[in-house]
Amino acid sequence: MTGPDDTRAVPRRLLSEATRLFAEQGFDRTSVQEIVAAAGVTKGAMYHYFGSKDDLLYEIYARVLREQTERLEKFAATEEPVARRLFAIAADVVVSTIANLDDTTIFLQSMHQLSPEKRRTVRAERRRYHERFRGLIEEGQQTGEFRTDKPAEVVVDFFFGAVHHLGYWYREGGRLSAQEVGDHFADLLLSSLR
Amino acid sequence: MTGPDDTRAVPRRLLSEATRLFAEQGFDRTSVQEIVAAAGVTKGAMYHYFGSKDDLLYEIYARVLREQTERLEKFAATEEPVARRLFAIAADVVVSTIANLDDTTIFLQSMHQLSPEKRRTVRAERRRYHERFRGLIEEGQQTGEFRTDKPAEVVVDFFFGAVHHLGYWYREGGRLSAQEVGDHFADLLLSSLR
Amino acid sequence: MTGPDDTRAVPRRLLSEATRLFAEQGFDRTSVQEIVAAAGVTKGAMYHYFGSKDDLLYEIYARVLREQTERLEKFAATEEPVARRLFAIAADVVVSTIANLDDTTIFLQSMHQLSPEKRRTVRAERRRYHERFRGLIEEGQQTGEFRTDKPAEVVVDFFFGAVHHLGYWYREGGRLSAQEVGDHFADLLLSSLR
Amino acid sequence: MTGPDDTRAVPRRLLSEATRLFAEQGFDRTSVQEIVAAAGVTKGAMYHYFGSKDDLLYEIYARVLREQTERLEKFAATEEPVARRLFAIAADVVVSTIANLDDTTIFLQSMHQLSPEKRRTVRAERRRYHERFRGLIEEGQQTGEFRTDKPAEVVVDFFFGAVHHLGYWYREGGRLSAQEVGDHFADLLLSSLR
């Protein structure tokens, strides 16, 4: 909960509290009243900065997508062999997903509650991300490093299923650190590709 | 939508329409009114058979869990080597998940909308299923067929993440049949374990 | 609650459970379902014997009124001086009210929930009872035993207010027995009349 | 009914119409829709000011209790002999009860429909009032002005029964004015105490 001493800008506070509440209770179960109360403002203030409750959700998505894409680009741009690049990216997406588990949880549970138009935008961005990832697998298949009897698309869906599901079981302070899970997942992915 | 010629018993019709609507629109976005209209009865009838909207969701879960557990037991009981048993089970869970994609979608999106008490029951049953699956991996690790440098639990979560996400991308009539996806997924799992 | 071994006739059991539940929760807060469950029968059975939920209430009233009127007549018919007759009646109405506190509670709280027609019937009977009681006071005023500077009607309303309120404070097993309260009340009434 | 020209604040109007309707039809028989229609607002407005229908009832109680307590304190604080103070208070409680007959009627008929927590609060306040009244009787018993063979508590219950029942028979414009009834009742009380 945001105290009266929270000096972050109001929109930032609203987004942050909305993220937490959506992840905890779901989008539909969270009322605008709860969000503004948690952020320490009134409804009018929220509607001053955001067009609707939907908008809040969209902004959360947009930030997650932007950050994930940036990270992927950073790792993909190195000169390493493709297997190492893929490993690094796979491990990193796990680590960063765990670091922002709330956002990912919302992403998966609330996507279909977005207005159709915004849903299209989000989906398109998501697809671009997947295609970038798939490109790396295909690159490895062409260089002969990865097996070619599995469609790259299936492997991508296989792997991102696992990633998206982290929110259902991963708990901070559990047996494995985020980095360890990332390494395990990346290793399982690479193993299955050889 | 159920027409006036649908002669199935009312509770069955209600469950079936509820499943479809929950999967399409989400639990919270689906009104009781929509469900009963689709089933061709009135609200009173629904509350005669089910204690609440929640109950409807719970009954859907209970059926899915029961059926999946039965299938696992059937495949696990054969005399095959553990790698073959695991492959068969992994492929089958994909096929049966695709065959009941609506139910699985609901499972993942609406679990947290269940009342706490019922959620506990469902989670306990789910855990039993996972543990049974994990036991097979551990068996393979003990016989030396599977690598031992990966915790069996991580592998289970990795694989079921992929399975649970089928609903997000698999479309009937697409490039791959359910069986093909099942074989691919099972193969990826087994490959990553060797 | 009525057990399966309750061999009283069904209508009697229904009335008895209804009385208890109405007194505990109020007429509107008690559902037909609760009543029939407590009586160990189904709704159909209730509607076989009683025309409506209202009817149950009416039957309860009718019994109370009949019994109270009978008692008053019995005491009024003696040859005692009027002060003694009035004392006996006043004390007795307290004792019998306490003995049937549930019925009286219902009477006061639920009268206005009766259908207009039945309400008229009940009110008329009630008025007759009050007039009979008032007659005794007037008799005492005419013989000079009671003061004449108080309208008999006011005294009746004064006294029956106190009687009807027994349900709000009297508790079985408290400091005073029903008879003691009856004697006190009758004594207060007679004192105030001299 | 409140017309569009009623310029009192919305909460005041809601309370006033609710009081009237509860007294006329009972709490359970009065719908929120009826109340807001009578007050000329929408349901949303009511729930903006009051947490629930229950709350409306509670606010009515709270006001009655507060006013009655204030009046009692005012009369009790004089230097008159105890008999005169008690007479004044007893007559006044009748007059003020008649002046707010709706509130009192609700008090008696609907108390048990209040939520348990609020009921406790109301009951505690009520008890304090009764104890204050009882204290006056005990004071008169100690000074020898009142008889001591009647427990003060019984006399209090006797008298307030009569007061609380005014709503069942007193009608504006009838034979007796509120003041006349008050004087009669107070006189009956004092007579019975000597």
Added chain:
DNA sequence: TATGAATGAGGTTTCATTCAT
């Protein structure tokens, strides 16, 4: 920028009653 009163539509649930069996 921000408030908070007010709207109006829609939500889940309850319930007295009916009726075919």
Added chain:
DNA sequence: CATGAATGAAACCTCATTCAT
């Protein structure tokens, strides 16, 4: 005599959103 499935109306309440200030 009795059942219990089904109705349909109405109940209380929630909530995203608007707007005068």
